Structures are given as C-alpha cells and as structure tokens.
Amino acid sequence: MSPPRVEAVFAALGDPTRRQLLDELSREGPKTATELAGGYPISRQAVVKHLNALAGAGVLAGERHGRDVRYRVVAGGLGDAAAWLVEVGDRWDRRLTALQRHLGPATDQT
Amino acid sequence: MSPPRVEAVFAALGDPTRRQLLDELSREGPKTATELAGGYPISRQAVVKHLNALAGAGVLAGERHGRDVRYRVVAGGLGDAAAWLVEVGDRWDRRLTALQRHLGPATDQT
DNA sequence: CTCTCATGCAACTCTGAGGTTGCACGTTAC
DNA sequence: GTAACGTGCAACCTCAGAGTTGCATGAGAG
Numbered sequence: 001m002s003p004p005r006v007e008a009v010f011a012a013l014g015d016p017t018r019r020q021l022l023d024e025l026s027r028e029g030p031k032t033a034t035e036l037a038g039g040y041p042i043s044r045q046a047v048v049k050h051l052n053a054l055a056g057a058g059v060l061a062g063e064r065h066g067r068d069v070r071y072r073v074v075a076g077g078l079g080d081a082a083a084w085l086v087e088v089g090d091r092w093d094r095r096l097t098a099l100q101r102h103l104g105p106a107t108d109q110t
Numbered sequence: 111m112s113p114p115r116v117e118a119v120f121a122a123l124g125d126p127t128r129r130q131l132l133d134e135l136s137r138e139g140p141k142t143a144t145e146l147a148g149g150y151p152i153s154r155q156a157v158v159k160h161l162n163a164l165a166g167a168g169v170l171a172g173e174r175h176g177r178d179v180r181y182r183v184v185a186g187g188l189g190d191a192a193a194w195l196v197e198v199g200d201r202w203d204r205r206l207t208a209l210q211r212h213l214g215p216a217t218d219q220t
Numbered sequence: 221c222t223c224t225c226a227t228g229c230a231a232c233t234c235t236g237a238g239g240t241t242g243c244a245c246g247t248t249a250c
Numbered sequence: 251g252t253a254a255c256g257t258g259c260a261a262c263c264t265c266a267g268a269g270t271t272g273c274a275t276g277a278g279a280g
Contacts, residue, residue, distance in 0.1 A: 007126060010120075010123050010124060010129065011124060011126075013120050013123075013124065014120060014121060014123070014124020014125070015124070015267095015268080016117065016121075017268085019120060022198060023198060026198045026199075026201045026202045026205075027201055029205060032226075032227090033226080033227075034225090034226060034227080042268085042269065042270090043269070043270065043271085044226085044227090045228095045269080045270075045271085046268065046269050046270075048227080048228085049267085049268075049269085050268085053267095064227095066277060066278075067225075067226060067227075067276070067277040067278065068225090068226055068227075068277090069226085069227070073198075073202040075199075075202060075203060075206060076199070077199075078195045078196075078198060078199045079199065081195055082192055082195040082196055082199065085188045085191055085192040085195065086188075086192055088132060088133060088136045088183075088188060089136075089185075089186070089187075089188045089189065089192065091136045091137055092136045092183040092185060093185060095136075095139060096185060125237090125238080127238085142256075142257090143256085143257075144255090144256060144257085152238085152239065152240090153239070153240060153241085154256090154257090155239080155240075155241085155258095155259095156238065156239050156240075158257085158258085159237090159238075159239085160238085163237095174257095176247065176248070177246070177247040177248060177255075177256055177257075178247090178255090178256055178257075179256085179257070
C-alpha cells in the first residue's frame with residue numbers, strides 16, 4: 001500500500017503551486033477551491049486540478065457542504081513520504097559511518 | 111538558503127527515475143553514470159540529466175576519478191525537504207488537536 | 221419562481237521536461 | 251604511438267500536464 005502512495009505523493013509535491021496550496025491549507029484550515037483561487041495568479045479550474053491531484057495522492061480530501069466543497073489536509077497523508085526521505089538519508093549516513101569506522105578514526109573527509 | 115533548496119529537492123524528487131537513482135546510490139554506494147544506466151531502460155545521457163538534476167538540488171555530488179565520474183549521495187541533502195514535510199504534517203495535527211480541545215471532549219463529528 | 225454563485229465537465233493550447241541520437245574530447249590500456 | 255572506453259555537448263523529437271475558456275448543473279437567497 002505504501003509504495004504506490006509514496007509515488008503519488010512525491011509526484012503531487014513536485015509542483016510548486018501544489019506545495020503552496022497544501023501549505024496554505026495546513027496553516028489556515030479548510031477552504032473552497034474558489035477561495036483558494038483568489039490567492040493565486042491562475043484560474044479556479046487550474047486550482048481545482050491541483051487540488052484533485054493532491055486529493056488523489058491522499059494528502060487532501062474535499063467534503064461537500066451544500067453548494068461548495070471544502071478541502072482539508074488529511075492527517076498522516078505525508079507520513080509515508082516523510083518516512084521515505086528519512087530512510088534514504090539515514091541509510092546513507094549509516095554507510096558513511098560504517099565506512100569511517102572501517103577506515104579507522106584518522107579520517108577527516110569533508 | 112533553505113526555502114529555495116527545498117524547492118529544488120522536491121522538484122527533483124518529483125520524477126520516479128530520479129528517486130530510484132537516489133535510492134540505488136544510497137543503498138549501493140557511489141557509481142558512475144554508465145554503471146547506473148545499465149540498470150535502467152533509458153540511455154546514459156538521460157541518466158546523466160537526472161543525475162545533474164539531483165546534483166543541482168544538492169542531493170548528489172559527482173567527483174571525477176580519472177576518466178570517469180562517480181556520483182554519491184550528499185549527507186543531509188534531504189534534510190530540509192524532510193523537515194518541510196514533517197512541519198506541514200505537524201502543523202495540521204496541532205490545528206486538529208487545538209480544535210478538538212476547543213470543542214470539548216464531547217465531540218463525535220465524523 | 222428567479223437570480224446568483226460555486227462547482228463540474230470538456231475541449232483546446234502550449235510550454236517544458238524526459239528522452240534520443242550523433243559526435244567531439246580526454247583518459248586509460250595495449 | 252593507437253585503440254577503446256567514458257564523459258560532455260548540442261540539436262532534435264515527443265508528449266504529459268499546467269493552464270485556459272466556455273458552458274451546463276445544482277444549491278441558496280431574495
């Protein structure tokens with residue numbers, strides 16, 4: 001389950017506008033596509049596409065309230081992606097540590 | 111420094127091939143573009159472009175060894191991006207927690 | 221009932237990133 | 251020396267996706 005989810009999340013986060021949208025929603029709470037669109041130099045439709053992309057990745061969710069749809073951040077939606085980043089980073093750090101230990105304490109590689 | 115760096119990192123990580131390359135280098139250690147290219151269904155030049163993209167984001171670095179260039183993971187290169195993910199996630203969690211506390215313990219909204 | 225406003229759907233344009241091929245250059249090996 | 255191999259540069263092709271516009275639909279407000 002996780003692997004494909006990570007794929008989608010990174011693909012979604014690859015676009016600057018989508019990261020801004022996610023950031024805005026995370027700090028100001030749920031908003032509608034029309035409200036969000038006001039803050040960007042692009043059309044509402046473009047914003048909707050981005051929101052759908054984020055929703056498809058499981059990072060956002062939209063709930064209908066009568067005539068408008070309110071988008072909110074999904075708790076834990078970024079977890080897998082964050083875990084992947086940390087894992088890759090740590091894996092490399094372990095390699096470095098192991099290498100340094102192997103070479104002995106006299107190494108001062110940058 | 112961090113903000114633009116995060117931009118570049120996410121842009122770089124947006125591509126599946128680049129994540130695979132990064133993953134492979136993190137787990138198997140430094141390799142040359144030609145070596146890496148062998149494991150992918152694309153040309154060496156394409157791989158080089160991806161490596162340059164990752165290097166530009168500060169996630170990889172290439173060092174020349176005579177006639178070939180060996181690419182390695184840069185320690186801490188993913189740090190800012192990971193921090194951003196965690197921050198956005200936490201920020202939202204805090205909002206949720208605050209909201210729940212504000213509404214009192216008797217809330218059972220779906 | 222009617223008007224308004226936000227959403228949903230679809231067709232369309234166009235830029236850019238991923239990919240390729242071809243060749244020149246420098247380094248290693250023989 | 252020369253041959254072989256890896257890299258670097260540049261021109262080129264192609265297509266996904268970011269963006270647009272226009273219109274139909276449905277829910278609220280008067």
